[in-house]
Amino acid sequence: MKQSYRKSPVISSKYHDLYEELMTDKSKGNVIMKLSDSQGISPALFARSLLQNVYSDSTMAKKCIKDTTLIEDKDLAYQVYLGIMNDNQYGPYADIIKQSIGLEYELRLERELRLMNITFSDENILRSRGYDKTPDFKLDVPIAIDGFIVNWVESKALFGDEENHSGYLKEQLSCYWNRFGPGLVIYWFGYLETLNSTPEVNNMFILRTSFPEKSSITQYRIDL
Numbered sequence: 712m713k714q715s716y717r718k719s720p721v722i723s724s725k726y727h728d729l730y731e732e733l734m735t736d737k738s739k740g741n742v743i744m745k746l747s748d749s750q751g752i753s754p755a756l757f758a759r760s761l762l763q764n765v766y767s768d769s770t771m772a773k774k775c776i777k778d779t780t781l782i783e784d785k786d787l788a789y790q791v792y793l794g795i796m797n798d799n800q801y802g803p804y805a806d807i808i809k810q811s812i813g814l815e816y817e818l819r820l821e822r823e824l825r826l827m828n829i830t831f832s833d834e835n836i837l838r839s840r841g842y843d844k845t846p847d848f849k850l851d852v853p854i855a856i857d858g859f860i861v862n863w864v865e866s867k868a869l870f871g872d873e874e875n876h877s878g879y880l881k882e883q884l885s886c887y888w889n890r891f892g893p894g895l896v897i898y899w900f901g902y903l904e905t906l907n908s909t910p911e912v913n914n915m916f917i918l919r920t921s922f923p924e925k926s927s928i929t930q931y932r933i934d935l
Contacts, residue, residue, distance in 0.1 A: 723764035726750070730761055734786065743794035754794035755802030762791065777803045809869075816868040816899050817847055823922045824848060824864075829930065831864075844886040846894060855929035856895060859917050863887055863894035871902030871918070880911060888915040895919060 726746065733742045747757035755776070762772040765787070775781045776795065782788035795802040824831055830851040837845040846863040853862050865887065869875065879896075887894055894916045901920055912918055 720764070723760045726757060726761050727764040730790075734790075741790070741793045741797070743790045744797055747794065753798050753801045755798040755800075755805065758791045758794040758802075761787075813866070813868045817866045820847065820864065820866045820897065820922060827925060827928070827930075829854060842890065844883060844890075846883075846887045846891070849891055852931050853892075854931065856917065856919075856923050857927050858929075859913070860893055861895045861917070862892040864922070865894065865896045865916075867896060867898050868900065869898065870900040871896075871898035871906060873903060873906070876902070876906055876909075884911070884916060893917075897922060 729746050729750075730742060733739055733746060743754050743758050743761070747754040750757060752760075759772065759776055762775050762782075763769060765782075765784075766772045766775070771781075775791070779788045779792040779795075782791060795804055799805055799808065821833070831848040832840075832851065833848055834845045837849055846865045848864045850862055850864070853860050855861065865879075865884065867875075867879070884894075884896065888911075893914070896916050897919050899920060902918055906912060906918060
């Protein structure tokens with residue numbers, strides 16, 4: 712999908728011409744759905760590219776994706792609305808679904824930590840202490856997972872591919888390691904095995920697809 716999608720004035724113009732042609736058909740139906748399927752991209756990405764041809768201001772195009780009532784052409788507004796409503800991978804509604812799933816798995820991880828009596832500080836507590844970039848859970852006392860020391864745990868409710876992982880490493884995981892030391896990243900829906908051979912894995916953090924069983928964990932305590 713990402714390989715098929717290209718941000719280009721030429722592509723946007725092409726999509727706009729295809730859209731205008733199909734809109735002349737009286738039995739047009741869901742035009743953006745039809746065109747996105749024929750072009751091999753998602754409806755929301757097609758709509759975004761189409762709007763980039765309509766509005767020279769890219770900021771305005773982004774606003775219209777989030778709020779179709781801003782689109783002056785009522786037919787275009789309706790077609791864009793249908794497109795993003797029928798897209799479960801990209802667009803504002805898909806983002807809401809992903810955020811909901813992400814929260815669900817964060818709560819699942821929190822329950823598992825509590826069941827094992829592993830105390831932690833969550834993102835809200837860490838932000839109140841002045842940290843700008845925070846893992847989902849900073850452990851109050853480090854644990855060892857299969858001998859690897861873990862100070863924090865990050866939950867990712869998606870499949871870990873090279874592109875996602877590279878972005879997280881740059882924007883989040885490196886910061887966590889610099890501030891708190893080594894940690895654990897959970898890709899709940901699996902990850903590419905090749906990630907295990909990257910320099911950061913097993914040095915800065917370890918990867919798992921779930922929180923480990925208690926038998927794999929060594930818990931430490933601080934005697935006061």
